[in-house]
Amino acid sequence: MNFTEAYEKRKTEFEGYLKQFVSELITFPKELLDAVAYSLLSGGKRLRPVLLLEAVRMFGGQADACAVNFALAVECIHTYSLIHDDLPCMDNDDYRRGQLTCHKKFGEANAVLAGDALLNIAYELIFGAVRLGNNEARYVRAGSALAAAAGGNGMVGGQVCDLLPDAGVDALQYIYEKKTAALIGAALRAGALIGGAREEDLQKIDAFGKLFGFCFQLRDDLLDKDTEDVGKNTYLHAFGQQKTAAALKEKTVAAIELLQNMENAAFLVELTSAFMARDI
Numbered sequence: 488m489n490f491t492e493a494y495e496k497r498k499t500e501f502e503g504y505l506k507q508f509v510s511e512l513i514t515f516p517k518e519l520l521d522a523v524a525y526s527l528l529s530g531g532k533r534l535r536p537v538l539l540l541e542a543v544r545m546f547g548g549q550a551d552a553c554a555v556n557f558a559l560a561v562e563c564i565h566t567y568s569l570i571h572d573d574l575p576c577m578d579n580d581d582y583r584r585g586q587l588t589c590h591k592k593f594g595e596a597n598a599v600l601a602g603d604a605l606l607n608i609a610y611e612l613i614f615g616a617v618r619l620g621n622n623e624a625r626y627v628r629a630g631s632a633l634a635a636a637a638g639g640n641g642m643v644g645g646q647v648c649d650l651l652p653d654a655g656v657d658a659l660q661y662i663y664e665k666k667t668a669a670l671i672g673a674a675l676r677a678g679a680l681i682g683g684a685r686e687e688d689l690q691k692i693d694a695f696g697k698l699f700g701f702c703f704q705l706r707d708d709l710l711d712k713d714t715e716d717v718g719k720n721t722y723l724h725a726f727g728q729q730k731t732a733a734a735l736k737e738k739t740v741a742a743i744e745l746l747q748n749m750e751n752a753a754f755l756v757e758l759t760s761a762f763m764a765r766d767i
């Protein structure tokens with residue numbers, strides 16, 4: 488099995504859990520269920536849950552029901568952020584993943600509430616793992632990592648700065664690290680914690696997550712180069728395509744180097760190079 492097939496297999500497996508989970512939300516009011524189900528099941532790479540479950544395995548854990556709860560939780564947080572990011576008061580986008588955005592399809596109020604519900608679902612899933620599993624301390628630490636990365640010192644903080652009209656080039660590092668890299672890094676850290684990583688491993692996975700998350704945003708800039716608003720504060724607009732591509736290459740090499748002194752990192756190494764080569 489080559490890497491693309493291996494990634495697809497994990498993605499499909501996760502989507503099976505996701506469909507099952509969505510089928511359990513039938514007690515939600517219909518308007519809410521429709522908006523939540525539409526947003527969760529409308530494709531996407533499922534990168535964060537795949538990373539989380541890979542980190543669990545890397546450090547000797549198993550992708551059991553509790554780990555899957557965390558994988559679902561990180562995808563719910565991600566999906567909420569995309570719904571809110573697309574709203575008229577933020578990026579005002581009509582389409583995501585080639586389909587109407589949540590607010591275009593279900594109305595603005597339902598889209599705001601679908602995002603709110605998804606964030607709450609995430610914490611219900613995390614508390615579910617704490618309650619049902621036999622590794623409370625690890626799950627509490629993993630849940631804290633996700634909550635911190637999603638909040639004011641993470642994704643929300645980054646988004647606020649991204650919306651500032653005159654944040655400028657000096658703020659780009661902060662915006663990329665917070666808006667994009669924080670949740671990706673926390674998915675890896677949460678998985679590592681669940682798997683039983685030691686402190687020194689956590690430091691290594693954090694360093695990798697930070698770099699990988701930054702590369703992810705540079706890659707996103709390059710992918711969006713023809714559609715992104717030219718007034719947007721991005722590395723691409725500040726430094727141009729050549730420098731952005733060079734920075735992506737340089738940081739990808741550095742991220743892979745960080746993995747070289749970690750055990751069981753083969754899948755992550757392949758994922759990093761495939762991802763940055765835009766094969767996923």
Ligand code: GRG
Binds near residue numbers: 533
């Ligand atoms: C609204 C609190 C709040 C935060 C929004 C995630 C985010 C912050 C904004 C989305 C816009 C954006 C381009 C963010 C950078 C991160 C990013 C590239 C998200 C898209 O993630 P993918 O490519 O999406 O993993 P898929 O569609 O594959 O799930």
